[in-house]
Amino acid sequence: GKECSHHDEL
């Protein structure tokens, strides 16, 4: 999968 966008959330 793509590099997950969620990783900038806390």
Next chain:
Amino acid sequence: MNLFRFLGDTAHLASILVLIHKMHTTKSCRGISFKTQALYVAVFVTRYLDLFYRWVSLYNFFMKLFFIGSSCYILFLMKTKFRPTQDPAIDTFRIEYLLGPCTVIALIFNYKFSPTEILWSFSIFLESVAILPQLFLLQRTGEAETITTHYLAALGIYRALYIPNWIYRYFTEGVVDPIAITAGLVQTGLYIDFFYVYVTKVLQGQKFELPA
């Protein structure tokens, strides 16, 4: 970063400061579930492992450090200074019923079958239910100190604000995170009963008491 997420994170930060403030001013951790606090340590440690290999921003870095540090500090206070004020007899929720299913679900639902991604999923699912021992304790005692309800309200607001954040991100960035959204909706849902009593009683200046 958008306003919803920033305000959500601020509410999260505030909730922790309110809890620490409550413990210091009342010299007590009465009414606080040790189990919920221990689960939060597990949530932060498993989610923020990426501190070691992913740089997001200065904001992100310090918030992660704060959440790990403050949650460990709360456990430390509950086990040392305020230990006599803690009542394990009412903090009886069986957390293995949360840890087990969250492990299984994280193994099934993750964005990549790698240790750190599975732990990330696990932390998201665990966070969504980590408040249950606390709500269970509240249900058992049927009442709560006002400051404790402010803590819970701030925590609920934090999660609620992440929902408009995801909607905003969908429209502006086109990103959707089904795992975080599903868990976030569940987590926010768990607060609905609490919020009803909080708004109808505590915000009207009354004591937080559950109907018998």
